Amino acid sequence: MSSQSKATGHAVRGLKAGISVMCAAVLSACVNYAGIHSDQQIAQPQHYATQQSVPAQGGRWPAPDWADQFGDAQLKALIDEALRGSPTIDQARARVASAAAYSETAKAATLPHADASYSYTREQYSGTALVPPPVAGTWQSENKGVLSASYELDLWGKNREALRAALSQLQASEADAQVVQLTLTTAVARTYNQLARLYVLRDIAQQEIAQREQIDRLTAGRIATGLDTEVERKTAQANLATSRAALKAIDGSIVTTRYQIAALLGAGPDRGLAIARPELGVGDEVRLPDNLPADLVGRRPDIVAARWRVDALTHEVKSAKAEFYPDINLSAAIGLDAFGFGRFLTAASRTVSAGPAIHLPIFDAGELRAQLKGRYAEFDYAVATYNQTLVTALSEVATQLADIRSTDGQLIDAQTAQSAARRADELALTQYKAGLTNQLTVLNADTNALSADQAVANLLMNRRDQQIALAAALGGGYTDASDAAATAATAATADAASASIAAR
Incomplete structure (x- = not known):
């Protein structure tokens, strides 16, 4: 087993132990x-x-x-x-x-779930709202492609x-x-x-x-x-x-x-x-x-x-x-998000997210x-x-x-x-x-x-x-x-x- 796998196993066991302690602490209120x-x-x-x-x-x-x-x-x-x-x-x-x-x-x-999505949106942004110039007041084409995965522990x-x-x-x-x-x-x-x-x-x-x-x-x-x-x-x-x-x-x-x-x-x-x-x-x-x-x-x-x-x-x-x-879900997503087609496939358009969700x-x-x-x-x-x-x-x-x-x-x-x-x-x-x-x-x-x-x-x-x-x-x-x-x-x-x- 690699050191990375061992570390992952220790992390999962540690997370479960931590959640158990948390549950024991708040069980009277839950x-x-x-x-x-x-x-x-x-x-x-x-x-x-x-x-x-x-x-x-x-x-x-x-x-x-x-x-x-x-x-x-x-x-x-x-x-x-x-x-x-x-x-x-x-x-x-x-x-x-x-x-x-x-x-x-x-x-x-x-089992883990994986999804892929792509969307194209043509939108005129308000010139007096949150979007600043030079985009404010203009029409823009947004291209967004995301590959996401999730797994409930x-x-x-x-x-x-x-x-x-x-x-x-x-x-x-x-x-x-x-x-x-x-x-x-x-x-x-x-x-x-x-x-x-x-x-x-x-x-x-x-x-x-x-x-x-x-x-x-x-x-x-x-x-x-x-x-x-x-x-x-x-x-x-x-x-x-x-x-x-x-x-x-x-x-x-x-x-x-x-x-x-x-x-x-x-x-x-x-x-x-x-x-x-x-x-x-x-x-x-x-x-x-x-x-x-x-x-x-x-x-x-x-x-x-x-x-x-x-x-x-x-x-x-x-x-x-x-x-x-508690339900613990791990999710991650990676994709591209850009205005227009010219910048869509560039490294600057990359978007990445990852993290747990606990209920x-x-x-x-x-x-x-x-x-x-x-x-x-x-x-x-x-x-x-x-x-x-x-x-x-x-x-x-x-x-x-x-x-x-x-x-x-x-x-x-x-x-x-x-x-x-x-x-x-x-x-x-x-x-x-x-x-x-x-x-x-x-x-x-x-x-x-x-x-x-x-x-x-x-x-x-x-x-x-x-x-x-x-x-x-x-x-x-x-x-x-x-x-x-x-x-x-x-x-x-x-x-x-x-x-x-x-x-x-």
Whole structure:
């Protein structure tokens, strides 16, 4: 290091020490942040009891392509199309770009600035004012060119903390974009599953129509033999018409569900009409991964976004505290200033200036304290939001797991009931053909069989819907893209945020 650099370093340290002494001497007369603080801290996953509701089962975290487990190529294509064309994804990208631009603006505040300017002025000077002869009363052309530079020393870290806050907000925006992506892919998958449900219910409705058409024909034959009356015939016809109306209602729901999928894709409604019938499979076995509560904070993009916002507010509080200390700006300028063009480029026209500018707030009617209180309030809100996001995430995982286990149990009983109802329906129809029972028995058995078929179909579709929701609750394959060490440091900083910012 050169002697000049050493001298400069000593000078800066000496200046900072001198300013510190000055601040200590006049702090009682200046604005200060005494008494303004926060005791809020972010919660840790282990603080919540989850051992029974969210047990370790040796499972795996969802992969980014978690929807592939259902074996439907059309679903995969629809999700890819949605991620390419949905306006919600474009909105998320725009928010990330805005946050990135803001962080670049914050970075610029930490660096020196240089400007160049040139001006030409044609002016008649007063003959009775400050300008003496021979210029007084004459017209003159003034040429002025200046190259200037300025740099804020940022001794108290105001700009550096603002930059760190902006970078954390950028990380939060990127995590928010992942939240949007996960929400969109989940919505596409669940709506697609609803379309599959409607097609299965349509099959059941068609089977029911065929069954009731058969009952209508049998009733007509029984009327001819005197076993039934016109009452039974009209009853059979009414039930057949009801079944056909139900089928038309399902067809209408299929069309509207296709329109919903098209909207999720960012396409017009006609795109939905081209969607074929889903061919979804059962999916993978449901088992939760180990160490879930602790690892979930890095797997859920909404939790990651909330954590980065706590970190951003930590730095914003520090930046707001630095506002109470003096601002020191160094500026310098060199240029040429002359009347006329002939003397403009001569050494005599040279102008040079340099010096520091110091600003120390003494009385601001409470503006800085109010600003700091606002930052603390935002910090407290960010901490509360993080804690609530974590609670909600754990609850969603536990709820979806409980729903899946409940549905599995219901399916066993529902399939048993379906088998019995179907057998009863077959026996009743056989007896009706043989004239051994009446139409009411057949219709009751038919209604029970229809309800049993619908119950099993809905449970199977609910099971898949809950499986999709569980994959989303586990983060949908997301992992925090930031460096692991930086993430751990961020979490540690946020955990002790109130103590850290109070120490400044």
